Amino acid sequence: MVRLAGVSVVRDGVALLDDVTLEVRTGERWVLLGPNGSGKTTLLQVAGAALWPTRGAVEVLGGRFGHVDLRALRQRIAMVSAAVARSLRPGLATLDAVLTGRHAALETWWHEYTDDDRREAAGLLAAAGLGPGLLARPFGLLSEGERQQVLLARALMGRPELLLLDEPAAGLDLGAREALLARLAALAADPGVAPLVLVTHHVEEIPPGTTHAALLRAGRLVAAGPVADVLAPGPVSAAFGLAVEVERHGGRWSARARRA
Numbered sequence: 001m002v003r004l005a006g007v008s009v010v011r012d013g014v015a016l017l018d019d020v021t022l023e024v025r026t027g028e029r030w031v032l033l034g035p036n037g038s039g040k041t042t043l044l045q046v047a048g049a050a051l052w053p054t055r056g057a058v059e060v061l062g063g064r065f066g067h068v069d070l071r072a073l074r075q076r077i078a079m080v081s082a083a084v085a086r087s088l089r090p091g092l093a094t095l096d097a098v099l100t101g102r103h104a105a106l107e108t109w110w111h112e113y114t115d116d117d118r119r120e121a122a123g124l125l126a127a128a129g130l131g132p133g134l135l136a137r138p139f140g141l142l143s144e145g146e147r148q149q150v151l152l153a154r155a156l157m158g159r160p161e162l163l164l165l166d167e168p169a170a171g172l173d174l175g176a177r178e179a180l181l182a183r184l185a186a187l188a189a190d191p192g193v194a195p196l197v198l199v200t201h202h203v204e205e206i207p208p209g210t211t212h213a214a215l216l217r218a219g220r221l222v223a224a225g226p227v228a229d230v231l232a233p234g235p236v237s238a239a240f241g242l243a244v245e246v247e248r249h250g251g252r253w254s255a256r257a258r259r260a
């Protein structure tokens with residue numbers, strides 16, 4: 001689904017990504033962890049065919065960069081990020097915000113939508129716990145938690161073959177974070193849902209059902225593989241530059257600094 005081989009992204013002489021080799025296969029649910037500025041968003045942009053690396057080979061959904069139309073490729077990938085949220089007009093009705101995901105558009109008047117499309121969009125919102133009372137509400141008036149759920153529903157509306165989420169739980173209060181994680185866990189458990197890569201810098205924000213993890217530090221991959229191998233004290237301490245203890249309870253992770 002995603003294959004990066006020796007990928008570097010260099011800007012102003014600084015390697016934002018440094019020789020990253022990583023493979024995401026069908027059915028896998030990945031989390032990408034690392035401190036602020038470690039290159040997580042940059043890696044997600046490369047995987048989303050939104051950024052061309054300085055060096056290395058990239059293959060996404062069977063298309064090799066340099067041999068495929070990246071615009072066509074981008075249509076098959078859905079991204080949930082603060083940048084996507086900012087690009088939507090705040091006055092857009094919530095249902096319309098979800099509908100625009102069908103064609104990765106920003107306004108509904110760019111395309112025709114059927115009643116089936118509207119039912120599907122409302123169904124995706126209902127599955128996220130957002131009732132019919134919210135459908136007409138302007139997107140810009142939603143709470144932060146509701147907004148993330150709407151962005152996720154919008155992403156699913158495009159029936160993506162690859163789903164990329166950049167810090168979807170950032171800034172959410174406890175209730176909203178837990179609701180979002182429950183929704184992500186349900187998606188992770190659904191074999192019909194595309195491979196998923198979620199970026200976060202908190203292990204507490206890893207949805208149950210995550211199968212694989214990658215750790216980044218200063219643009220370099222510290223570790224990548226099955227989640228239980230990677231989210232061990234050694235690799236996590238190396239990625240965050242701090243001796244930490246890592247625990248797993250009921251499918252959830254937590255980490256804290258090791259006491260001297």
Ligand SMILES: Nc1ncnc2c1ncn2[C@@H]1O[C@H](COP(=O)(O)OP(=O)(O)O)[C@@H](O)[C@H]1O
Pocket residue numbers: 011012014016034035036037038039040041042043
């Ligand atoms: N165009 C650019 N030129 C120089 N530095 C950049 C550019 N874009 C991002 N950076 C820097 O690259 C680093 C990695 O960025 P990013 O991928 O956004 O990290 P993360 O998502 O892990 O916080 C950050 O330190 C950021 O400031």
Ligand SMILES: [Mg+2]
Pocket residue numbers: 040041042166
């Ligand atoms: Mg980022």
